[in-house]
Ligand SMILES: *[C@@H]1O[C@H](CO)[C@@H](O)[C@H](O)[C@H]1NC(C)=O
Ligand SMILES: *[C@@H]1O[C@H](CO)[C@@H](O)[C@H](O)[C@H]1NC(C)=O
Ligand SMILES: *[C@@H]1O[C@H](CO)[C@@H](O)[C@H](O)[C@H]1NC(C)=O
Ligand SMILES: *[C@@H]1O[C@H](CO)[C@@H](O)[C@H](O)[C@H]1NC(C)=O
Ligand SMILES: *[C@@H]1O[C@H](CO)[C@@H](O)[C@H](O)[C@H]1NC(C)=O
Ligand SMILES: *[C@@H]1O[C@H](CO)[C@@H](O)[C@H](O)[C@H]1NC(C)=O
């Protein structure tokens with residue numbers, strides 16, 4: 340993506356001619372997946388966690404009502420008002436548009452007068468239960484961002500269950516139970532969302548808040564409280580979203596709680612208004628829903644900031660080299676690193692966790708026009724290379740770590756004195772200077788002594804004695820008396836000049852002051868020196 344998009348954008352931005360930076364306008368928006376930055380390495384991309392904007396998800400929903408003949412109008416029926424059995428002006432006839440109440444009216448524009456609504460048949464078969472399932476399917480994982488709100492036009496049901504599926508309708512879990520009497524209907528203690536805590540947030544409760552006896556024109560709504568649950572982490576007015584995001588990042592159960600592919604409203608018992616059902620006028624009892632609100636966003640695992648509806652289907656427009664309906668895997672050839680969802684943290688840009696070939700050591704890549712290639716920049720964890728696939732100089736590859744492991748490169752840690760520069764081979768062995776040994780060149784070979792590195796052993800009190808009265812210092816140096824020099828003080832100094840040499844004196848016999856010269860006949864001279872014990876020289880004097 341990087342290269343292709345970049346090329347396109349370069350063309351567009353050619354006229355701008357200077358650095359452009361895109362940043363989220365405020366923290367927590369996560370509305371930008373990448374931005375272009377200029378670094379010392381040149382033009383490069385900075386990748387961020389991103390998600391599509393929250394929106395009205397009912398625009399993309401498929402609805403099914405079961406059983407199919409539960410929708411009113413075939414045959415036509417006349418209904419009376421629940422609160423007034425003499426007010427019977429509600430007609431349903433599926434064969435005329437004006438009098439039909441199909442499921443689609445739950446999702447149409449509200450604000451019309453009179454309101455439009457889906458309506459069930461009446462409870463003609465009382466006492467057989469009047470039940471209906473309304474199933475909303477997206478065929479896409481959705482993250483809820485606001486309360487689910489159902490508006491009932493003829494009293495709220497006395498019993499209902501809101502269920503969710505996370506696997507396209509294969510399995511279902513209850514989201515919340517609703518009843519006028521939770522104990523009686525579901526043998527559950529009634530609770531309200533306000534009794535939940537961070538610890539009990541995932542508990543499924545039965546609430547009596549939305550089923551109380553019919554109060555005319557009031558309390559038409561039944562809610563599933565998303566925001567109150569968010570507030571358990573983000574505080575009263577959701578002022579601390581960072582805390583919520585942090586929890587969502589780290590707690591899969593919490594994330595999954597707000598994630599759905601389908602919703603099902605199981606209507607189990609309609610509003611009756613009174614304690615007794617009026618068996619003489621069952622036309623008063625039915626379900627009528629004028630509106631269903633579901634706010635949310637496509638779940639794209641923080642790898643896309645837009646989600647398109649194409650051919651009746653929602654799909655994330657995946658970035659960061661991810662793919663799949665939810666950006667749930669790495670694109671082919673971008674699997675150098677295991678797929679990971681993006682992360683909301685750190686605020687405000689989060690972590691993109693891109694599937695690039697930087698092996699997880701960089702979130703940035705840069706297009707190098709000259710090479711027509713994209714390379715990773717700012718490789719972390721002591722890596723280097725176009726894909727952060729190599730270890731920096733002074734580090735070696737940890738054989739027991741995966742390439743994307745943070746510990747992949749281990750410091751050579753070569754001893755600065757014993758080694759020949761801070762680099763090592765692939766098993767961590769440093770290159771040693773003469774005399775040094777050990778993995779890090781921290782030890783000396785026999786015959787060498789440590790002194791800011793390995794120095795060869797010069798003198799001792801056994802085999803390598805300093806001669807001519809010299810004193811051995813730390814086995815490294817003979818301190819010679821005046822008149823002698825050489826590693827072991829074995830050389831009498833030349834007469835005229837220190838270190839100077841009279842070529843002519845190498846003539847076969849020693850002169851009185853002990854001339855000893857090194858020159859072309861080096862070996863001979865050394866021999867002479869070694870074989871002339873001081874005592875003999877003295878005697879000749
Ligand atoms: C993704 O893949 C494209 C090629 O398909 C590549 O040019 C780009 O650098 C990759 N990285 C990101 C983060 O998009
Ligand atoms: C709906 O259809 C089923 C059979 O499919 C039938 O048993 C039931 O009585 C019908 N209900 C209504 C209200 O027509
Ligand atoms: C509603 O769905 C449940 C669960 O699948 C099923 O058992 C029940 O029969 C359905 N009810 C109706 C009225 O279709
Ligand atoms: C759901 O989406 C998948 C692709 O993501 C598609 O193959 C399938 O046909 C869709 N199912 C329905 C019922 O639309
Ligand atoms: C009962 O329902 C019928 C229609 O089914 C209606 O005509 C009648 O007025 C209603 N009211 C009473 C009190 O019977
Ligand atoms: C090598 O990597 C493994 C796995 O991450 C890690 O446990 C180990 O500490 C690493 N070795 C070194 C020397 O860092």
Ligand SMILES: *[C@@H]1O[C@H](CO)[C@@H](O)[C@H](O)[C@H]1NC(C)=O
Pocket residue numbers: 764765766767768
């Ligand atoms: C690294 O150097 C050590 C010491 O010279 C040697 O024993 C080892 O085989 C080398 N490892 C490799 C992979 O070359």
